[in-house]
Structure formats: structure tokens, C-alpha cells
Amino acid sequence: MxxxxxxxxxxxxxxxxxxxxxxxxxxxxxxPYGFWIFCVFACLMVAITFKVGQIYLNNHQTDTPEQITLLNVLNQDSNKTDH
Ligand SMILES: [Zn+2]
Known part of the structure; x- marks a missing residue:
């Protein structure tokens, strides 16, 4: 146990x-406490990582040029092949 x-x-x-x-x-x-301390630290790490990721996404939510440029590039490529 x-x-x-x-x-x-x-x-x-x-x-x-x-x-x-x-x-x-x-x-x-x-x-037996080593296991629980490890669990607590693991949970804290997950929570901190999740929070940092959330803040990062919130900061970069307004400007996401990667998707737009990728779509533009794909569209340009398809236009080139059509012509
Ligand atoms: Zn023994």
C-alpha cells in the first residue's frame, strides 16, 4: 500500500x-510520504504549466499571423497551379 x-x-x-x-x-x-510529495509537486507543475500556457495563449490570441500566412501561401500555390 x-x-x-x-x-x-x-x-x-x-x-x-x-x-x-x-x-x-x-x-x-x-x-510513504515521498510518493505524496512527488504527487503534490507533479500537480503543481501541471497547474503552473497550464496557467503559463493560458497566459501565453491570451497574449498571442489577438495576433496569429502564422495561420493566415500559411493559408495565403496555400492559396497562392493553388492559384499558380491553376494558371
Ligand atoms: Zn526487508
Whole structure:
């Protein structure tokens, strides 16, 4: 389970007070909080990226010459082939 302390060697569940694994004697006890901290940071990163993207789009929404020029180029090409 993700909310339990686990041995990093044998993956057996250990109690939070255990300094070493009861099964294999390993001192590598994995804390369950690392996963949640990672989740929180991942969510924050996604939120920040989304917000920055939104601001970027809002700033560039009024002037988007790329699509227009691309359409113009395509139209010019088709006109050339017609003639
Ligand atoms: Zn172990």
C-alpha cells in the first residue's frame, strides 16, 4: 500500500517505528510520504504549466499571423497551379 512504510529490499510492510526491516534486516525503509510529495509537486507543475500556457495563449490570441500566412501561401500555390 502507498500509505504504509515498506522495506526497500523485500517490499514487506513495516511499522513507522521500525528502524530496520523485520524480515530481512535491511535499514532501507521507504517512507510513504515521498510518493505524496512527488504527487503534490507533479500537480503543481501541471497547474503552473497550464496557467503559463493560458497566459501565453491570451497574449498571442489577438495576433496569429502564422495561420493566415500559411493559408495565403496555400492559396497562392493553388492559384499558380491553376494558371
Ligand atoms: Zn526487508
Amino acid at each position: 502507498l500509505y504504509q512504510y515498506q522495506c526497500a529490499c523485500c517490499n514487506k510492510v513495516v511499522t513507522a517505528n521500525d528502524k530496520e526491516c523485520q524480515h530481512c534486516g535491511s535499514h532501507h525503509i521507504r517512507s
